[in-house]
Amino acid sequence: MTVATSPPPAIILIRPQLGANIGACARAMLNFGLTDLRLVSPRDGWPNPDAGPSASGADDVLANAQLFDSVAGAVADLHFVYATTFRSRALTRPVVTPPQAAAEIRARPLPSGLMFGPERSGLETDDLAVAHAVLTVPVNPDFGSLNLGQAVLLASYEWFKAGDDTPAAVFANYAGPAAHADLERLIVAVEAELETAEYFKRGVAATNARRTLRNLLTRPAFSDEEVRTLRGVFRTLAQGRRKRGDAVD
Amino acid sequence: MTVATSPPPAIILIRPQLGANIGACARAMLNFGLTDLRLVSPRDGWPNPDAGPSASGADDVLANAQLFDSVAGAVADLHFVYATTFRSRALTRPVVTPPQAAAEIRARPLPSGLMFGPERSGLETDDLAVAHAVLTVPVNPDFGSLNLGQAVLLASYEWFKAGDDTPAAVFANYAGPAAHADLERLIVAVEAELETAEYFKRGVAATNARRTLRNLLTRPAFSDEEVRTLRGVFRTLAQGRRKRGDAVD
Numbered sequence: 070m071t072v073a074t075s076p077p078p079a080i081i082l083i084r085p086q087l088g089a090n091i092g093a094c095a096r097a098m099l100n101f102g103l104t105d106l107r108l109v110s111p112r113d114g115w116p117n118p119d120a121g122p123s124a125s126g127a128d129d130v131l132a133n134a135q136l137f138d139s140v141a142g143a144v145a146d147l148h149f150v151y152a153t154t155f156r157s158r159a160l161t162r163p164v165v166t167p168p169q170a171a172a173e174i175r176a177r178p179l180p181s182g183l184m185f186g187p188e189r190s191g192l193e194t195d196d197l198a199v200a201h202a203v204l205t206v207p208v209n210p211d212f213g214s215l216n217l218g219q220a221v222l223l224a225s226y227e228w229f230k231a232g233d234d235t236p237a238a239v240f241a242n243y244a245g246p247a248a249h250a251d252l253e254r255l256i257v258a259v260e261a262e263l264e265t266a267e268y269f270k271r272g273v274a275a276t277n278a279r280r281t282l283r284n285l286l287t288r289p290a291f292s293d294e295e296v297r298t299l300r301g302v303f304r305t306l307a308q309g310r311r312k313r314g315d316a317v318d
Numbered sequence: 319m320t321v322a323t324s325p326p327p328a329i330i331l332i333r334p335q336l337g338a339n340i341g342a343c344a345r346a347m348l349n350f351g352l353t354d355l356r357l358v359s360p361r362d363g364w365p366n367p368d369a370g371p372s373a374s375g376a377d378d379v380l381a382n383a384q385l386f387d388s389v390a391g392a393v394a395d396l397h398f399v400y401a402t403t404f405r406s407r408a409l410t411r412p413v414v415t416p417p418q419a420a421a422e423i424r425a426r427p428l429p430s431g432l433m434f435g436p437e438r439s440g441l442e443t444d445d446l447a448v449a450h451a452v453l454t455v456p457v458n459p460d461f462g463s464l465n466l467g468q469a470v471l472l473a474s475y476e477w478f479k480a481g482d483d484t485p486a487a488v489f490a491n492y493a494g495p496a497a498h499a500d501l502e503r504l505i506v507a508v509e510a511e512l513e514t515a516e517y518f519k520r521g522v523a524a525t526n527a528r529r530t531l532r533n534l535l536t537r538p539a540f541s542d543e544e545v546r547t548l549r550g551v552f553r554t555l556a557q558g559r560r561k562r563g564d565a566v567d
C-alpha cells in the first residue's frame with residue numbers, strides 16, 4: 070500500500086570516509102528521486118572537493134546535504150530509522166530486505182531514514198541504538214562486500230521501484246498481431262508456391278509439414294507489416310525459382 | 319517459477335571504455351553470484367591493469383573473462399539475449415523491467431545473457447539486432463544517468479533476489495512474546511504500585527488510564543526477558559519513591 074503523502078526517506082551517512090563515495094551516494098540517490106542527504110561527522114570534513122566529480126551532476130543533493138555531529142541529531146525529526154548492516158548483530162530488531170523496507174516506507178505517512186555506516190567498518194553498535202529496524206541486502210555469502218555507493222543505490226532503487234508503475238513488460242514498436250484473414254492469405258499463398266515446387270511429400274508427411282508451417286507462421290503473432298514483408302519475401306523467392314527455369318508450372 | 323537447472327546469465331560488455339568500470343562490473347557480478355563475464359572489443363585492450371583494483375577481490379571473474387571481437391560471437395551459445403538500454407529504440411522487442419528479466423531467466427532452462435553498451439554512448443542499433451528483449455531500469459526521468467557498474471549491479475541483484483529465499487522480515491534476537499500470565503503479573507504489579515501512589519483519578523478517567531497502560535504494555539509483545547526487566551525497573555522506581563518518604567502506605 071502506498072500512502073499518497075509518504076515522504077521520501079532521508080539517506081544518513083555515518084562517518085563516511087571518502088568524498089568520492091559521498092558523491093557516488095548523491096548520484097545514486099538522485100537516480101531514484103531521493104534528495105535528503107545527511108552526513109554525520111564525515112572523516113575529511115564538509116564540504117569535500119572529492120564529492121563533486123563522482124556525483125556526476127547530482128550537485129544539488131551535495132549542496133543541500135546537512136551536516137551533523139551526532140547520530141541522534143541527524144535522525145531527530147525522523148519517525149522510523151533503518152540501519153543498513155551486513156553482519157548480524159545482537160539487537161532485538163526486525164531484519165528486513167530492501168523491498169520490504171521500501172514497502173514499509175511507502176506505506177508510512179511519517180518521515181523515515183536509512184542509515185549507512187563508514188566504508189571500512191560499517192555501523193557501530195551504538196549507532197544502531199536509534200534504529201527501529203535493520204536493513205540487510207541479501208548477497209553472495211562468499212563475496213558480500215558491497216561498497217557504500219552500491220548499498221545506497223540498491224536501497225534507493227527499491228524505494229523508487231515501490232512507487233513506480235512501469236509495466237513489467239511492454240512490447241515496443243509492435244502494432245499487435247495481424248487479423249487472422251491476412252495471416253491466412255500468407256499461409257495459403259506460401260502453401261500454393263510450395264505445392265508448385267513439390268515441397269510436400271504424400272500422405273501423413275504432407276499433412277504434418279503443412280501443420281508445422283502453419284504453426285511456425287502463427288506463433289510469432291506477426292503484425293500487418295511483418296505479414297506484408299513475408300508475403301513479399303516468399304513471392305520473390307518463388308519468382309527467382311521460376312526465373313531460373315526450374316519451375317514445373 | 320524457478321527452473322532447478324536454470325543457468326546464471328552471462329554479462330556481456332560491448333566496447334567498454336574504462337578498465338575501472340570493467341572491474342566494478344566484475345565485483346557487482348560476484349556480489350550476486352554471477353561469474354560469466356564477456357568483453358567485446360574493450361577500448362583499451364585486455365587484460366587491463368585498471369580493472370583489478372575496482373574488482374575488489376573479484377579477480378577470478380576478471381581472469382576468466384572471455385574476449386570477443388564481435389557481438390554475434392559473444393552471444394553465439396546463448397539462447398536468449400537482453401539488451402540494456404535507457405532510451406527507447408525503434409526495435410520490435412519486448413521492453414522489460416529488471417525483475418521481469420530476472421524471473422524470465424530463472425524460468426528458462428537454456429542460457430541467457432545480458433548485454434551492456436559502452437559507458438558514454440550505450441548500445442548501437444546494430445548491437446541490438448541480436449537481442450530478443452530490451453531491459454530498461456526505471457529511473458528518475460530528470461536524472462537517469464546510471465553508470466555501467468550500477469547497471470550491472472542492479473541486473474545482477476535482481477537475478478540473485480529472484481532465487482533468494484531470505485524472508486522479507488525476521489525478528490532478530492527476539493524470543494517472541496512472553497506468556498500472557500507473565501505479562502499480566504507485570505501489569506497487576508504496576509497497577510498496584512500506581513494505586514498506592516494515587517496515580518489513578520476516580521471514575522471514567524481511572525478506567526481509561528488503566529486501559530491505556532494495559533494497551534501500551536501489551537502492544538510491543540515484550541519477551542520474557544523484557545517483561546522481567548520492566549518488572550525490575552518499575553519495582554526499583556517504586557522503592558525509590560518509598561525511600562524518599564513520599565509513600566502513602
